[in-house]
Amino acid sequence: MRPKPKSRRLHRGALAVTLWMTAFTAFPVFAEEYLGRDDFLQLVFTDSQPEMHMLWFTEETRAAAKAAVGWAPTSLRLRYWQADARTAWILEDIGKDKPITLGITVSSKRVERMEVLAFRESRGWEIRYPFFTRQFNGLTLAPDGYLSQPIDGITGATLSVRAAERMARLALWLDAQVQS
């Protein structure tokens, strides 16, 4: 029996690898988790230890949030972290189909930093990049409930951009509630 040529064996090996990789198509799709809670808090509170607080929502506060910024979380309570006058909020909202989780810090009624902690949509993940999130730094809540400056959108990520704007507005409004 003649031994198989080396190149033939290599070609068969390449084909086997290809088929093996395609067989993975039944694997479940996972969410993209970029940053955990503790990592986010360490990132934003570098020189202080924040305390965790809980903010409870009543029908009245939820209605007030909707009136002020057009959106309110559906849960009865929300956690936030505070050190001195700075507050950090982890908020979640649906872009198109799946929830997006953002971490937002507010200081002196301005957005200090925004980070995308988890993104579960198929499209629009570009909002996680600093070129987008940096636009929110320093923005305040305008009297009409919108941000003090418009945010540049990203083609193909309109719904994710809108969700990020909604969450930034809510974080500013919530900060004002707990500071007052």
Place this chain on the structure above:
Amino acid sequence: MRRRPRLVGLLWRWHRRLGLLAAFFVLLLAASGIALNHSSELGLDRDFVDWPWLSRAYGDDSSTLPAYQLGKHWLSRTADGRVYFDAKQVAPCNGNLLGAVQSGEMLYAACAEQLLLITSSGELVESVNASTGLPVPLTAIGLIDATVALQAEETWRLADLDSMDFSNLAPAGVMINQFAPGQLPETIRELIPTPNQWLSWERLLLDLHSGRLLGRIGVLWVDFIGILLGSLAMSGIAMWWLHRRRGH
């Protein structure tokens, strides 16, 4: 001066092998990329995939509605990932519904990537996930006396949901009470709206194109294909250059 022909031969052989390995994925990426560029015109964002096995791979199964009875009430999860308290919609819940327990007045619904805290009247108190400190993926939920215990990575942990601390392990040998899933009564099932189709062709193609269909492995694999294509370009340029020099 036999070194150069040997180098060209080696480059040619590897160029061919890598090309063969990359060919299928290049065609796949090219076809999905062209389709995605015209997804609106082709209606891919409005057409839905009707393959139950693929929905199951995404973690949703509309053929069965997992449900747990807690006292007089039922907690269930629909195929589009929403948890219901009887027929009242509570909140989205990522991953399959793994179990539910009741401790005092509070109900807890555990999905693979999320834990919902629900009042006994069906209102969402809080939704907890990895971003808020939950160990994921969860594999089970139970009660140790009145304390909620969660299983992740084959380890049972006590859940302190006031301080969001999941670091305490359950004592060895302790009894953990778990509820078995049940059959949602037809009277409730009829009131829960059938979820709209949610897996569009556009989303499937996007996940295929980016490799996200296979989770992290898929993304790394697409990265590898990118490196492979870069190598093909480099070996092609090198062969052209060496061949051109040999011609002079």
